[in-house]
Amino acid sequence: MVTRREALVTTAAVAGGAALLTPGRASAQAAGNRTWETSYSGSKQPASVPPGQPGKDYQPVITPNGAALPWKVVDGVKVYHLIAEEVEHEMAPGLKARCWGYNGRVHGPTIEAVEGDRVRIYVTNKLAAPTSVHWHGIFLPNGMDGVAGLNQRAIRNGETYKYEFTLRQHGTFMYHSHHDEMTQMAMGMMGMIVIHPRRPTADYKVDRDFAIMLSEWRIEPGTMRPNPNEMNDFNVLTMNAKAFPGTEPLVVKTGDRVRVRFGNLSAMDHHPIHLHGYYFKVTGTDGGRVPVPAQRPETTVLVSVGSTRDIEFIADAPGDWAFHCHMTHHVMNQMGHDIPNMIGVKGGGIDKRVQPLLPAYMTMGQEGMGDMAEMGMPVPKNSIPMVGAKGPYDYITMGGMFTLLKVRSGLTSYADPGWYEHPPGERADLASQAELQRDGIQVPS
Numbered sequence: 115m116v117t118r119r120e121a122l123v124t125t126a127a128v129a130g131g132a133a134l135l136t137p138g139r140a141s142a143q144a145a146g147n148r149t150w151e152t153s154y155s156g157s158k159q160p161a162s163v164p165p166g167q168p169g170k171d172y173q174p175v176i177t178p179n180g181a182a183l184p185w186k187v188v189d190g191v192k193v194y195h196l197i198a199e200e201v202e203h204e205m206a207p208g209l210k211a212r213c214w215g216y217n218g219r220v221h222g223p224t225i226e227a228v229e230g231d232r233v234r235i236y237v238t239n240k241l242a243a244p245t246s247v248h249w250h251g252i253f254l255p256n257g258m259d260g261v262a263g264l265n266q267r268a269i270r271n272g273e274t275y276k277y278e279f280t281l282r283q284h285g286t287f288m289y290h291s292h293h294d295e296m297t298q299m300a301m302g303m304m305g306m307i308v309i310h311p312r313r314p315t316a317d318y319k320v321d322r323d324f325a326i327m328l329s330e331w332r333i334e335p336g337t338m339r340p341n342p343n344e345m346n347d348f349n350v351l352t353m354n355a356k357a358f359p360g361t362e363p364l365v366v367k368t369g370d371r372v373r374v375r376f377g378n379l380s381a382m383d384h385h386p387i388h389l390h391g392y393y394f395k396v397t398g399t400d401g402g403r404v405p406v407p408a409q410r411p412e413t414t415v416l417v418s419v420g421s422t423r424d425i426e427f428i429a430d431a432p433g434d435w436a437f438h439c440h441m442t443h444h445v446m447n448q449m450g451h452d453i454p455n456m457i458g459v460k461g462g463g464i465d466k467r468v469q470p471l472l473p474a475y476m477t478m479g480q481e482g483m484g485d486m487a488e489m490g491m492p493v494p495k496n497s498i499p500m501v502g503a504k505g506p507y508d509y510i511t512m513g514g515m516f517t518l519l520k521v522r523s524g525l526t527s528y529a530d531p532g533w534y535e536h537p538p539g540e541r542a543d544l545a546s547q548a549e550l551q552r553d554g555i556q557v558p559s
């Protein structure tokens with residue numbers, strides 16, 4: 115364990131080194147922080163307590179469908195080990211892909227630490243290609259920034275590099291490959307970084323704290339390799355590398371204070387993430403925490419490529435609430451893209467004429483794609499139609515960047531509680547003749 119004095123010395127030495135390297139930036143930060151520091155955050159102050167322990171000096175973040183990167187303390191430094199490697203990963207039931215990730219995961223595990231921590235991150239490259247890791251949004255010495263060629267030599271197959279710096283800020287950040295980025299990020303090489311404040315203000319504390327990375331992929335139906343050369347037509351849109359119905363729900367208790375941290379390292383798209391049934395406040399960006407008076411209410415938060423956004427709300431409305439990207443093509447899975455427009459086509463005669471040649475042939479899509487999802491459109495092996503999932507009342511015709519916020523009273527665990535049972539009178543239902551008559555509603559014949 116580090117002593118209070120050691121922590122102070124280490125932090126001051128590194129902060130001083132960075133200031134010497136970039137005097138303009140350091141002094142601008144100092145000036146810019148003055149008002150926030152006094153009124154709001156402990157950011158940039160040296161650490162005065164030993165490095166954090168999960169659950170002791172911070173509420174650990176939950177990465178749905180993911181995991182936290184383990185660490186140990188060696189002589190007061192938090193030591194982590196990332197291993198870049200090929201990983202076979204299931205995007206959604208029925209679709210596996212051969213990706214590149216870290217420590218057997220796609221995306222990589224979430225790195226979690228506390229402001230003031232000295233961190234040492236080893237990166238071993240088990241890929242055939244060279245790689246490097248960039249710590250996106252983190253204040254660090256220039257030589258630790260991870261841009262291959264510019265700040266360091268790329269890490270070759272079999273090599274282990276060491277990155278070391280002191281965390282002088284708090285918030286939600288990301289890491290990703292910075293060598294042949296177009297290829298390596300499209301293959302999955304990214305993850306989230308969460309740095310908790312050393313001295314959290316009262317408004318920082320939440321009961322449930324989630325981290326979700328948004329990304330997008332092109333995987334030709336029937337194949338397993340993401341195509342990094344795709345520029346526009348992404349057909350698998352994911353939250354923590356899972357497309358619905360592969361996404362784990364966010365389970366919370368009624369009354370919980372909830373934070374969701376989004377990062378977006380998609381190749382080409384921004385994602386407006388919409389939560390049903392609530393408004394939330396945007397409380398953080400990768401520039402840090404938003405001062406309380408500036409935390410504006412929203413129902414949709416635009417998470418641009420290369421940025422993070424934190425949102426917070428109090429889960430006061432029980433139910434199963436949709437939580438998804440509002441770009442309609444981003445809640446559609448693989449085979450739902452690139453099919454001919456069949457809306458309004460009368461297919462009966464075509465089927466009769468084609469079936470003697472192709473017995474399995476069936477014209478689909480005349481009423482849109484909802485039926486196709488439910489009927490199970492025939493698709494090549496290892497591919498998914500627009501898909502969705504069987505819901506409690508009907509088929510849920512959403513895929514891709516879609517998950518559920520499940521809010522329940524009286525939970526004894528945060529395991530998936532199943533579908534919400536609506537209280538009597540609190541669910542849309544077929545109108546009765548008596549109700550139509552009472553309200554004078556004329557139904558066109």
Ligand SMILES: [Cu+2]
Pocket residue numbers: 383384385386439440441444515
């Ligand atoms: Cu989107």
